[in-house]
Amino acid sequence: MVEGVIALDGRDEILWLNERARAMFRVDDQRGRGRRVLEVIRNTDLHAVVAEARERQADVPARRELRLGEREERIVEVNALPLRLPGGETGVVAVLHDVSELRRLEQVRTEFVANVSHELRTPLTAIQGYVETLLGGAIAEPENAQRFLEIVLRHTERLGRLLGDLADLSNIELGKLALRLAETKLAPIVESVLEITWPRAESGRVALEAHVPDALPPVYADHDRVAQILINLVDNAVKYTPPGGRVSVSAAVVAGPAVEVSVRDSGVGISSADLPRVTERFYRVDKARSRELGGTGLGLAIVKHLVAAHGGNLQLESELGRGTLVRFTLPVATRT
Ligand SMILES: Nc1ncnc2c1ncn2[C@@H]1O[C@H](COP(=O)(O)OP(=O)(O)OP(=O)(O)O)[C@@H](O)[C@H]1O
Numbered sequence: 460m461v462e463g464v465i466a467l468d469g470r471d472e473i474l475w476l477n478e479r480a481r482a483m484f485r486v487d488d489q490r491g492r493g494r495r496v497l498e499v500i501r502n503t504d505l506h507a508v509v510a511e512a513r514e515r516q517a518d519v520p521a522r523r524e525l526r527l528g529e530r531e532e533r534i535v536e537v538n539a540l541p542l543r544l545p546g547g548e549t550g551v552v553a554v555l556h557d558v559s560e561l562r563r564l565e566q567v568r569t570e571f572v573a574n575v576s577h578e579l580r581t582p583l584t585a586i587q588g589y590v591e592t593l594l595g596g597a598i599a600e601p602e603n604a605q606r607f608l609e610i611v612l613r614h615t616e617r618l619g620r621l622l623g624d625l626a627d628l629s630n631i632e633l634g635k636l637a638l639r640l641a642e643t644k645l646a647p648i649v650e651s652v653l654e655i656t657w658p659r660a661e662s663g664r665v666a667l668e669a670h671v672p673d674a675l676p677p678v679y680a681d682h683d684r685v686a687q688i689l690i691n692l693v694d695n696a697v698k699y700t701p702p703g704g705r706v707s708v709s710a711a712v713v714a715g716p717a718v719e720v721s722v723r724d725s726g727v728g729i730s731s732a733d734l735p736r737v738t739e740r741f742y743r744v745d746k747a748r749s750r751e752l753g754g755t756g757l758g759l760a761i762v763k764h765l766v767a768a769h770g771g772n773l774q775l776e777s778e779l780g781r782g783t784l785v786r787f788t789l790p791v792a793t794r795t
């Protein structure tokens with residue numbers, strides 16, 4: 460039974476405590492039955508809801524949420540009803556339902572909506588501000604007008620990117636992402652990704668190089684999605700590497716058989732506290748800096764999902780001030 464059940468008699472003595480309820484309150488087998496609930500389970504909220512239920516006449520349960528456990532908190536919803544016992548005694552039966560996961564998901568959703576609105580508001584505010592300035596007269600000053608319109612354009616591009624990333628993420632999460640899996644060669648993808656990211660690397664004075672062996676077997680993957688994964692990783696590596704640094708992309712066969720692609724940089728690195736969180740949606744180590752660089756913190760969340768959708772594995776290693784290594788695997792295409 461997934462629900463915990465506790466039945467008490469008129470003096471709060473335990474008539475019945477099922478295994479699930481025992482587990483929730485960490486009550487071992489020997490204790491329990493026949494003893495007063497107060498001695499066995501020390502939870503004031505539980506006693507309060509039991510007392511409340513005893514007062515109830517109708518079939519409307521007394522309801523309360525309990526917080527259990529110290530380190531790993533569980534949230535348990537209790538519904539308690541009076542229990543008519545022979546001899547005119549009134550006991551209580553309480554049903555306990557673990558709602559921790561539900562509450563966690565609600566929290567994730569609330570945060571997600573808050574994050575999305577915030578990210579949309581930033582460029583919108585800028586666009587509105589510059590358009591108002593233009594309408595207020597700046598449009599007559601050609602030099603300013605040109606500059607302001609360029610800023611407006613940049614922010615609309617940012618909005619477009621954000622919406623594109625959000626659409627990608629929700630499609631992946633809804634399972635609507637249809638991968639076009641085929642035998643795919645990695646070398647040309649790496650080459651095209653380097654071509655796209657090269658201007659940014661050059662203007663940041665970051666050396667960008669690739670080592671993909673000629674003999675590398677093709678992978679079984681969606682060409683465009685692999686490019687998307689690599690663009691995100693190389694873009695991050697270049698963005699978070701100061702001038703004079705180096706970014707290198709390489710690939711090799713590993714057990715599986717799979718191809719492992721590595722993107723290594725000599726950049727700012729990520730602390731061990733932040734590292735497990737960077738693949739979460741909107742998580743950025745330095746929000747202000749990332750936003751300045753045009754980021755929304757969705758890149759690695761998308762990468763993680765795309766790699767998983769291919770049946771691959773994503774691994775991040777990093778050392779603050781020394782650099783970051785991101786590796787992912789893709790299955791080798793087996794000839795049929
Ligand atoms: N190679 C890296 N070196 C140092 N920090 C990194 C690296 N890659 C990612 N990060 C950190 O992880 C965060 C999340 O990365 P992610 O790619 O998801 O977001 P972003 O690059 O900030 O924005 P977006 O990818 O949406 O443009 C970044 O903000 C950055 O703090």
Ligand SMILES: [Mg+2]
Binds near residue numbers: 691694754759
């Ligand atoms: Mg990124």
